[in-house]
Amino acid sequence: MPVSTIIAPMDLRAQTLEWRLKSEKIGFVPTMGALHAGHVSLIEAAKKKADRVVVSIFVNPLQFGPKEDFGSYPRMLAADIEKLDAAGVDALFAPIAADMYPEGFQTSLTNNAINNILDGRSRPGHFDGVLTVVSKLFNLVQPDFAFFGKKDYQQLAVITNMVRDLAFPLEIIGCPTARDPDGLAMSSRNLRLTPEERTLAPHIYKGLRLIADAHAAGEKDHAQLIDIFRAHLSQVKDFRLDYIEIRAQDRLMDFDKVVDRAAVALVAAHLGSVRLIDNLEFGAQ
DSSP, rough: OOOOOOOOOOHHHEEEEEEEETHHHHHHHHEEEEOHHHHHHHHHHHHHOOEEEEEEOOOOGGGTTTTTTTTSSOOHHHHHHHHHHHHTTTTTEEOOOHHHSSSOOOOOOOTTTTTTTTTHHHHHHHHHHHHHHHHHHHHHOOOOOOEEEETHHHHHHHHHHHHTTTSSEEEEEOOOOOOOTTSSSGGGGGGOOOOOHHEEEEEEEHHHHHHHHHOOEEEEEOHHHHHHHHHHHTTSSEEEEEEEEEEEEETOBSSSSSSSSSSEEEEEEEETEEEEEEEESSSSO
């Protein structure tokens, strides 16, 4: 059965209310479109957990800075709908900006603890935009479960904290990062890489693996682990490193000198006109 495409928020609410009256569980996968196999893996996880699956496609202007790629972000709704049909999604919510942010809109959310580190430091206001749109989508869809990929590790953390802090009645489920065979984390932005840049992009993941391997071999010094990544990426032309940091998996707290508990290495780097992010969990669980 073809996916039902819903534009108006009130139509979405009517559909999800019908499902809830039948005691059907709703799984939700929010996206900005340009769907790839990583998104499909989230849909597959949702189908295993819920009776109905809703996917949203909305390129959210609030999470893009004035010099970022909002205008050039890939938009391919017809191709996306084909993928959603094939994946067996029950409903696509594709709202227009005027419905999400009507005239006079003035309310936003923030996370004072981790909004301003990592990607939040590099992209001021980004996570305020993420939290604002996701909270509104949660209110509209009212899912029982929402699924996010771990590639956007900080995003997953701020959304998980929002749901806990504001008592949203749903469960956030983080899913493993989907990767191409050469290790590159799947991302809609990868479509903008040139062929040469695409051959270089997997070096981000290779550098993360070097950190994890060194830690497993006994290197626990925070600065040394960071230097291993920097040394690797400095040998690859065209990369402009934004940040490489190692944080605790629990709430993204910083390490002092010794990486002595479950950790995640997080990186952002520019390759040509494309900004790539990735991360890798490692250490004791």
